[in-house]
Every structure is written in structure tokens, then in C-alpha cells.
Amino acid sequence: MLACIFLDEVDELTERLVRQAAPKNAQVLFLSEIEENKRAEYLEKADALLTATYIVDEKLLRQCKNLKIVQKTGVGTDNIDKKAAAALDIKVDNVPGGNANGVAELTMGLILAIYRNLIPLAALGHRGKWAMWEYRGASFEIRGKVHGIVGFGHIGKRTAQLSRVFGAKLIYYNRTRQAEDIEREYAVKYVPLDVLLQKADIISIHLPLTKETKNLIDAKRLKLLKDNAVIVNVGRGGIINEEALYEEMKKGRFAGAGIDVWAKEPFDSQNKLITLPNVIATPHVGAGTLDTMREVYRLCFEKIIAACD
Incomplete structure (x- = not known):
């Protein structure tokens, strides 16, 4: 036994x-x-x-x-x-x-929730407010957007499949570039990380935490992002510098962030990111x-x- x-x-x-x-x-x-x-x-x-x-x-x-x-x-x-x-x-x-499908589905769910303002709309609805028009000027579709996938393992690949169905244009960064037949299969184009950060409307992170990936998305790299970018981290906490992300977002940059993994887990009330209205904070439930x-x-x-x- x-x-x-x-x-x-x-x-x-x-x-x-x-x-x-x-x-x-x-x-x-x-x-x-x-x-x-x-x-x-x-x-x-x-x-x-x-x-x-x-x-x-x-x-x-x-x-x-x-x-x-x-x-x-x-x-x-x-x-x-x-x-x-x-x-x-x-x-x-x-x-x-x-856990690839579960985490990939959460990735897309977070993107949709940010683009369609589902969290604030639901909150208004619960208060009895019919907010039919309030968010139309700040709501978007995935179709036609450039989705930059950082990390192209099982989860990154499944995310690419789902995002492609929505009509996104796919670029990716991975430590090791995929073979040409894999890139064709998933309809993705390889670009260096800094280029991805500059070009992408949506950035989703699917990396493990290693010495090389810790603080990979730091203050300097966050400045490369488009002002209306969507950021999703379902990889590991510590890959995005949370303090730097907060500093950028409190200036009004970025459409929103969906964060499922944190540098300190469980997060606590001292984490400034959870105070921002356009941050969707989930407690490491990608595979849940x-x-x-x-x-x-x-x-x-x-x-x-x-x-x-």
C-alpha cells in the first residue's frame, strides 16, 4: 500500500x-x-x-x-x-x-470582463441602476485586437486557440521559439518581448516563476505598453512588478488588469492593486x-x- x-x-x-x-x-x-x-x-x-x-x-x-x-x-x-x-x-x-483549458478560459473571461465592464455593470445592476448607456464608449470587442501571449506552453497554446475564435490577431513571446509548423497550427507570430509589449492590445502572461522571469515585466517594460492595454496574469505572481503596475494604473493608464496570481499569496489589504476599480483580483483560481x-x-x-x- x-x-x-x-x-x-x-x-x-x-x-x-x-x-x-x-x-x-x-x-x-x-x-x-x-x-x-x-x-x-x-x-x-x-x-x-x-x-x-x-x-x-x-x-x-x-x-x-x-x-x-x-x-x-x-x-x-x-x-x-x-x-x-x-x-x-x-x-x-x-x-x-x-489545467490548461481551465486557466485559458479564465484568461479569456478576465479579458471579456474588462473589455465589457462586466464588474461595474453588475454592481450597478445590483443597486437597481439600469446602466444601459454608461459604459458603451469604454467597451470593446476582442475581434481585431492584437493579443500578445507571453509564454507558449500548454496554457499559452490553449489561450491562443480560444482567442483566435474571438477573432484576435495573435503574437507570442517564449524563451524558445516554436517550430514553424506549430506557429502555423496556432496562427501565431513570434516577436521579441519588448516588441510584443508595444504592439499588443491585450497581454496575457502564462510563465512559471524563475530567476529569469522574476520582475520580467518591470517599471521600464510597463511603460512600453499602450495606454489602453489589457493585462492578464495567470502565470505566477512576481513576474509583473505589482508596485510598478499600481503606479502606472493610478495614473489612468491601461483599460484594466486581471490578476489571478500574486507575489504574496494570499494577498492582503496592504496590496494597493486591489484598491483600483479596474483591477479584477481573483485568488489563484485559474485551475479551480x-x-x-x-x-x-x-x-x-x-x-x-x-x-x-
Whole structure:
């Protein structure tokens, strides 16, 4: 029987979905449900750890004498000490593509919400105000706009497919340029990052957080953007410099920003961006659909079984 410990504290629905996805030869325990004085004992015997955002550092890894794999329930593994894991011969894995559709749909939802002013219109409606005409001069369609996709992995590709259906013109930046047949398949044109930032009406970010991507979109680069640009970050917090973004937006620049990932999670009332009316602030829910969760947990256990075989 494989011993698997889910490190994050989760709600009842998530716990049920994880247990449903687990194979019959796997025992799933949740760290938050294990008495503190017994946690070390269970961790020492664990074959696999599952983590969403829980920090898996060297100290924790060294406690797990029997550990074969640390399985991320998403894509970005920046919360796992991969160097320490490698030194201890522990595999680190993720589920690339498992959440691609969910995150891509949220990307498009945020763009639409900003372009069509859905948040302020809904708020007015709840107050009984019929605001049929108030936002027409500040509402736009995706069709014909230039959508710049920063990061062209599974999520970036799925976003391109959806945006193309809306009639956007697609450009992209990626550390490694895609092959010509991929560019043709997705109808995208590669451009350097600074060119993308200057040309795009819509910019969506789909990158992991690394040394190279931290503060990639800084104060200097934000000044390259069009004044009416839409910015969406569903990649990782820390890629956009949040303080610099706030400084630009409080001047009235940008049509709006949709931010699902934050430099500090959970964000708090000290984050100035959440005070701006044209910032849609969501709490890292890109992959937070029932459909995505089922698929992701299925893939997680598939990888755990393979690693422990």
C-alpha cells in the first residue's frame, strides 16, 4: 500500500476528489488531519507528497526517509526545493497541460470582463441602476485586437486557440521559439518581448516563476505598453512588478488588469492593486474548476504510481 500525504489544507470537496482519484493501492492522508505529535512518524513513511502551494523545503524532504516523489498538483514547482530533492534522489513532478483549458478560459473571461465592464455593470445592476448607456464608449470587442501571449506552453497554446475564435490577431513571446509548423497550427507570430509589449492590445502572461522571469515585466517594460492595454496574469505572481503596475494604473493608464496570481499569496489589504476599480483580483483560481480538479488528480496519481513502481 502506497502512503501518500496531501500537504495543503483543503476543503471537503477537494478532499473527496483526491480520494476518488486515488487508486486502490494508495492510502491518502491529509497533513492537516494528522495529529501534530504524529506527523513526523507519517512523513517518515510516506512514499509520495502532494502539494498545491505548500512549501516543500529541504528540512521537510529530509524528514521523509522513504519518499519517492513530490507531486505538484499544478504546473509551477517554485514552492519545491528541487535542488534538495535531486540530491536526495526524490523525483519532482507536475501536471503540465492538466489545467490548461481551465486557466485559458479564465484568461479569456478576465479579458471579456474588462473589455465589457462586466464588474461595474453588475454592481450597478445590483443597486437597481439600469446602466444601459454608461459604459458603451469604454467597451470593446476582442475581434481585431492584437493579443500578445507571453509564454507558449500548454496554457499559452490553449489561450491562443480560444482567442483566435474571438477573432484576435495573435503574437507570442517564449524563451524558445516554436517550430514553424506549430506557429502555423496556432496562427501565431513570434516577436521579441519588448516588441510584443508595444504592439499588443491585450497581454496575457502564462510563465512559471524563475530567476529569469522574476520582475520580467518591470517599471521600464510597463511603460512600453499602450495606454489602453489589457493585462492578464495567470502565470505566477512576481513576474509583473505589482508596485510598478499600481503606479502606472493610478495614473489612468491601461483599460484594466486581471490578476489571478500574486507575489504574496494570499494577498492582503496592504496590496494597493486591489484598491483600483479596474483591477479584477481573483485568488489563484485559474485551475479551480471541478473538471480541471478531476483531471489533475487523476494525472497526479498516475505519475505517483509510475514513480513508485
